Amino acid sequence: MAKPNLLIVGAGGVGQVTANKAVQFRDDFGTITLAARNADKLNRIATEICGRWAGGEQVLSVRTLDARNLDEMIALIRDLDAGLVLNVASSYCNRTILDACLETGANYLDTALAEDEFIENIEAPWYSYIEWPRRPKFAERKISAFLGMGFDPGVVNIFCAYGRKHLLDEIDTIDIIDVNAGSHGRYFATNFDADINLREIREDAITWEDKAWKTIPRHSHWMDVSLPEVGTHRVYSMGHDEIQSLAVNFPDTHRITFWMGFGEHYLNVFNVLDNLGLTSSVPVEVDGVKVAPNRLVKALLPDPASLAEGYTGKICIGVELRGRKDGKEKRFFIWSNCDHQENFREVGSQSISYSTGIPVITAARLIANGTWNPQTMVHVEELDPDPFMALMPDVGIAWQMQELPLDGSWPYPAEV
Amino acid sequence: MAKPNLLIVGAGGVGQVTANKAVQFRDDFGTITLAARNADKLNRIATEICGRWAGGEQVLSVRTLDARNLDEMIALIRDLDAGLVLNVASSYCNRTILDACLETGANYLDTALAEDEFIENIEAPWYSYIEWPRRPKFAERKISAFLGMGFDPGVVNIFCAYGRKHLLDEIDTIDIIDVNAGSHGRYFATNFDADINLREIREDAITWEDKAWKTIPRHSHWMDVSLPEVGTHRVYSMGHDEIQSLAVNFPDTHRITFWMGFGEHYLNVFNVLDNLGLTSSVPVEVDGVKVAPNRLVKALLPDPASLAEGYTGKICIGVELRGRKDGKEKRFFIWSNCDHQENFREVGSQSISYSTGIPVITAARLIANGTWNPQTMVHVEELDPDPFMALMPDVGIAWQMQELPLDGSWPYPAEV
Numbered sequence: 001m002a003k004p005n006l007l008i009v010g011a012g013g014v015g016q017v018t019a020n021k022a023v024q025f026r027d028d029f030g031t032i033t034l035a036a037r038n039a040d041k042l043n044r045i046a047t048e049i050c051g052r053w054a055g056g057e058q059v060l061s062v063r064t065l066d067a068r069n070l071d072e073m074i075a076l077i078r079d080l081d082a083g084l085v086l087n088v089a090s091s092y093c094n095r096t097i098l099d100a101c102l103e104t105g106a107n108y109l110d111t112a113l114a115e116d117e118f119i120e121n122i123e124a125p126w127y128s129y130i131e132w133p134r135r136p137k138f139a140e141r142k143i144s145a146f147l148g149m150g151f152d153p154g155v156v157n158i159f160c161a162y163g164r165k166h167l168l169d170e171i172d173t174i175d176i177i178d179v180n181a182g183s184h185g186r187y188f189a190t191n192f193d194a195d196i197n198l199r200e201i202r203e204d205a206i207t208w209e210d211k212a213w214k215t216i217p218r219h220s221h222w223m224d225v226s227l228p229e230v231g232t233h234r235v236y237s238m239g240h241d242e243i244q245s246l247a248v249n250f251p252d253t254h255r256i257t258f259w260m261g262f263g264e265h266y267l268n269v270f271n272v273l274d275n276l277g278l279t280s281s282v283p284v285e286v287d288g289v290k291v292a293p294n295r296l297v298k299a300l301l302p303d304p305a306s307l308a309e310g311y312t313g314k315i316c317i318g319v320e321l322r323g324r325k326d327g328k329e330k331r332f333f334i335w336s337n338c339d340h341q342e343n344f345r346e347v348g349s350q351s352i353s354y355s356t357g358i359p360v361i362t363a364a365r366l367i368a369n370g371t372w373n374p375q376t377m378v379h380v381e382e383l384d385p386d387p388f389m390a391l392m393p394d395v396g397i398a399w400q401m402q403e404l405p406l407d408g409s410w411p412y413p414a415e416v
Numbered sequence: 417m418a419k420p421n422l423l424i425v426g427a428g429g430v431g432q433v434t435a436n437k438a439v440q441f442r443d444d445f446g447t448i449t450l451a452a453r454n455a456d457k458l459n460r461i462a463t464e465i466c467g468r469w470a471g472g473e474q475v476l477s478v479r480t481l482d483a484r485n486l487d488e489m490i491a492l493i494r495d496l497d498a499g500l501v502l503n504v505a506s507s508y509c510n511r512t513i514l515d516a517c518l519e520t521g522a523n524y525l526d527t528a529l530a531e532d533e534f535i536e537n538i539e540a541p542w543y544s545y546i547e548w549p550r551r552p553k554f555a556e557r558k559i560s561a562f563l564g565m566g567f568d569p570g571v572v573n574i575f576c577a578y579g580r581k582h583l584l585d586e587i588d589t590i591d592i593i594d595v596n597a598g599s600h601g602r603y604f605a606t607n608f609d610a611d612i613n614l615r616e617i618r619e620d621a622i623t624w625e626d627k628a629w630k631t632i633p634r635h636s637h638w639m640d641v642s643l644p645e646v647g648t649h650r651v652y653s654m655g656h657d658e659i660q661s662l663a664v665n666f667p668d669t670h671r672i673t674f675w676m677g678f679g680e681h682y683l684n685v686f687n688v689l690d691n692l693g694l695t696s697s698v699p700v701e702v703d704g705v706k707v708a709p710n711r712l713v714k715a716l717l718p719d720p721a722s723l724a725e726g727y728t729g730k731i732c733i734g735v736e737l738r739g740r741k742d743g744k745e746k747r748f749f750i751w752s753n754c755d756h757q758e759n760f761r762e763v764g765s766q767s768i769s770y771s772t773g774i775p776v777i778t779a780a781r782l783i784a785n786g787t788w789n790p791q792t793m794v795h796v797e798e799l800d801p802d803p804f805m806a807l808m809p810d811v812g813i814a815w816q817m818q819e820l821p822l823d824g825s826w827p828y829p830a831e832v
Contacts, residue, residue: 187691272688275603277716286712289705296702296712300693 003030004083004107004368007076009067009097011036013192013305013349014088014111014150016045017357020347021395022086023053023060028365033080035065036089048348067093073100082106084367086360090193091115095130101145102137109363111150111356113241115196124206124213125244131377139376146372147379149363150356151336152178152258152317153242157381158388159319159334159399160246165385167332167401168323172254175320176242179261181230181416182313182340182351186302188269191352194298198279201262201270206239208247208256215239219267223259226410227316228400229337235259245379273297308350311340314416315351320404331404336397346396358396362388365395419446420499420523420784423492425483425513427452429608429721429765430504430527430566432461433773436763437811438502439469439476444781449496451481452505464764483509489516498522500783502776506609507531511546517561518553525779527566527772529657531612540622540629541660547793555792562788563795565779566772567752568594568674568733569658573797574804575735575750575815576662581801583748583817584739588670591736592658595677597646597832598729598756598767602718604685607768610714614695617678617686622655624663624672631655635683639675642826643732644816645753651675661795689713724766727756730832731767736820747820752813762812774812778804781811 006029008018019034026032036042042062049060063080066072067089073096077085087097087110094114101108114130122129131147138145148154156176164171180191190197204215221237240258247256262270273279278297283290318335338351347354363380366372371387380388389399404411422445424434435450442448452458458478465476479496482488483505489512493501503513503526510530517524530546538545547563554561564570572592580587596607606613620631637653656674663672678686689695694713699706734751754767763770779796782788787803796804805815820827 188688268684269688269692272604272685273692276685276689276713278694278713284712284715286707286715289707291702291705291707291712293712293716296700296707296709297692297694299700299702300709 003028005030005081006032006084006086006364007080007082007106008032008034008086008088009036009065009093010087010089011038011041011045012088013308013353014356014360016305017347017349017353018086018088018360019045019060020049020052021357021361022364023049025361025365025395026059028368030083031061031080032059033061033063033082035063035067035076037064037066039064068096070096070099073097074103077101077104077106084109084364086364087111088357088360091196098131098134098145101143102134102141105141105143107143107367108145109149109360109367110147111154111360112148112196113244115199124239125247126241127244135377142375144367144372144374145377146363146367147377148241148245149380150359152176152240153245154356154359154380155336155392155399156317156319157242157246157379158383158385160250160321161381161383161385162334162389163319163321163332164250168321168325168330170252171250171321171323173320173322174246174250174253174256175259176240176257176318177225177227177235177259177320178315178317179225179227179230179233179235180315180352181233181261182311182315184307184311184350186307188266189302189307190304191307191350192304194301194304195281195294198270198273198294198297199281200238200240202274202279203239205237206243207237208243208253210254211251213247225259226412226414227318228335228412229314229416230316231412231416232414233261235261246381249379249381305349305353308340308344308348308353311344311350314339315355317355329406331406332401333404334399334401336399338397355397358392362392362395365391419444421446421497422448422500422502422780423496423498423522424448424450424502424504425452425481425509426503426505427454427457427461428504429724429769430772430776432721433763433765433769434502434504434776435461435476436465436468437773437777438780439465441777441781441811442475444784446499447477447496448475449477449479449498451479451483451492453480453482455480484512486512486515489513490519493517493520493522500525500780502780503527504773504776507612514547514550514561517559518550518557521557521559523559523783524561525565525776525783526563527570527776528564528612529660531615540655541663542657543660551793558791560783560788560790561793562779562783563793564657564661565796566775568592568656569661570772570775570796571752571808571815572733572735573658573662573795574799574801576666576737577797577799577801578750578805579735579737579748580666584737584741584746586668587666587737587739589736589738590662590666590669590672591675592656592673592734593641593643593651593675593736594731594733595641595643595646595649595651596731596768597649597677598727598731600723600727600766602723604682605718605723606720607723607766608720610717610720611697611710614686614689614710614713616654616656618690618695619655621653622659623653623674624659624669626670627667629663641675642828642830643734644751644828645730645832646732647828647832648830649677651677662797665795665797721765721769724756724760724764724769727760727766730755731771733771745822747822748817749820750815750817752815754813771813774808778808778811781807
């Protein structure tokens with residue numbers, strides 16, 4: 001099998017990590033191209049990466065692209081003869097990139113659900129609007145599409161598959177927990193695109209329980225957890241991509257919940273903005289012009305990529321699984337940590353971007369060598385987790401697994 | 417002396433109260449006209465007022481006017497043959513209205529310092545930029561201009577003059593205290609124009625101490641006070657109009673401070689907005705258009721006039737004076753209370769607007785009958801306080817005076 005040419009779409013924080021790692025492991029791929037709207041940004045990233053990994057040799061090409069333009073997207077895939085498209089652009093672009101892959105036969109991978117700018121609080125499962133209706137076409141044309149292959153969603157789904165394969169005969173509950181104990185030193189900032197980030201926090205929380213979707217008011221359900229290397233944090237139940245597919249692929253589970261850590265200050269700022277209408281995407285008239293309040297807020301907030309240099313501390317993302325093995329009740333935690341400063345030293349990005357880009361290239365290497373080849377649209381928990389979990393540490397992130405006490409306590413230090 | 421024709425400029429909350437009271441006491445005046453930009457608003461107010469006080473008889477005329485246009489302003493005064501202009505418009509309009517009065521010979525009254533939209537944290541005394549340079553011209557042409565004749569500034573300055581005339585031989589300290597213990601039931605709102613209100617809170621605090629201006633960081637100096645009918649509140653030192661003139665007119669005072677009550681929630685919302693750059697008046701580019709962040713915030717906040725109907729609770733504004741009488745140390749408090757619901761029932765406005773409009777018409781009646789006739793520009797503490805304090809209860813607001821313990825304690829209930 002020939003090594004596929006790679007097309008990475010998106011030059012934000014995740015695109016930068018993905019391009020770094022693609023170039024580091026370039027022996028696994030054909031040509032590598034990074035495409036996005038801003039030519040200056042592309043050139044800056046390419047110069048930096050080729051300097052870092054290839055002594056300045058031009059092993060990474062760049063192309064300007066509007067990924068929401070289907071014709072442009074199709075033409076670029078054809079022009080590059082791309083065999084694998086890594087979509088790490090804004091999730092507003094998923095629809096056109098999916099269709100361009102269907103049209104050209106290129107394999108597809110993304111890290112987040114498709115979003116529509118003016119639609120919020122849609123009914124679960126969220127994948128049923130844009131992704132799943134396209135699955136029959138991917139199957140029919142034998143094209144692979146890997147949905148949600150960042151860390152969460154992505155690696156956490158694979159942790160669940162690992163738990164089912166190796167740890168438990170029956171899984172009763174899945175709790176996905178994401179804590180960023182890092183500090184960027186700014187008054188307030190979002191770690192990725194402010195539009196998407198504020199929308200995520202704005203929406204009601206969705207969980208899967210007793211074979212049904214449950215919606216609860218946002219930030220109304222929380223718990224305190226002590227996780228490895230980050231200490232004790234309050235985490236809040238939220239709707240999130242991975243629940244939407246895990247509910248389908250782990251149908252006998254009693255409950256699946258996603259938990260995200262937020263500090264009091266972060267939630268306070270969010271609540272003020274939201275209560276005043278400043279997170280809304282619906283334009284209002286101000287002195288004769290129309291402005292979407294959330295776009296003004298985004299314009300005033302720091303660029304997420306600019307946070308990387310001063311970012312300190314660690315993140316911890318993992319999955320708590322409860323169930324039975326050989327009739328005995330068991331509880332496990334499978335997780336990874338990343339260190340903002342270490343990640344910055346290696347690729348110039350903070351850990352939120354790093355932990356999303358590493359799984360993308362881990363998967364891309366498995367796809368390129370034929371290990372993962374479903375020839376249809378899949379969520380990554382449907383694939384064999386073992387080769388992925390064996391390879392991810394080599395790409396950049398280690399993982400750990402530990403059996404936990406059944407009383408629900410956390411055996412990790414509360415303070416770090 | 418003929419009764420002067422009144423021109424009221426501005427149809428916000430204060431303009432509405434002023435027009436109500438002008439009509440109620442219309443026997444003291446010639447014609448009465450309310451002028452502002454918005455014809456619909458003017459007509460609505462006029463219909464309501466003529467219905468309330470005159471059985472629908474057209475005793476209040478309205479005129480559309482851009483008060484920042486000097487030619488328009490002059491033409492309107494001439495056309496109405498206005499003898500007294502009551503400026504209760506945005507303080508961005510003071511400059512043109514002052515000049516129009518100088519040009520036409522009409523007497524002038526306002527309730528707040530002139531402001532320039534893009535200038536903040538100017539050096540004290542604030543009156544030295546726009547008002548005082550025009551004083552020689554008012555004197556020369558024998559035109560009266562009454563500066564800062566709302567409640568604070570205004571009545572509190574008159575309370576100081578009363579203290580000097582009747583209570584103390586020497587005044588050591590003046591503390592002006594403004595507490596709004598009312599509740600409008602909204603998440604966040606400003607009680608008057610959001611531009612001016614947020615700017616006031618944004619600026620450093622200025623006090624007069626030991627014959628010098630002192631500037632301290634905003635919200636850094638506070639005290640808890642228990643005031644009549646409103647209970648205990650935390651009040652913060654702020655720069656405010658009245659300090660700027662009292663320092664000149666009470667030159668032997670050791671210290672003059674203005675204190676405003678703010679709840680924790682109010683300051684929290686303000687601080688979030690301010691830290692994110694959302695109180696700034698400097699336009700930023702958002703999706704190709706330029707927008708001043710504070711104007712977007714204003715567009716999202718409730719119209720201050722809309723708060724009146726549901727507003728409950730009371731306000732207390734007063735002056736604490738310390739000094740000596742016949743060689744003996746004394747401490748006094750002189751104050752007024754207003755009740756939001758009572759004021760709404762009477763004129764359809766909340767107490768912040770009411771307590772500003774009542775002094776305007778009290779003064780206008782004294783000016784109309786010749787009691788106050790300085791024929792130059794004055795701050796109201798330069799005038800005889802007695803006729804004003806005798807008349808204000810008749811117009812709508814009573815006042816009280818009490819000698820207080822020298823230990824600094826407040827003899828009023830902490831809870832109401």
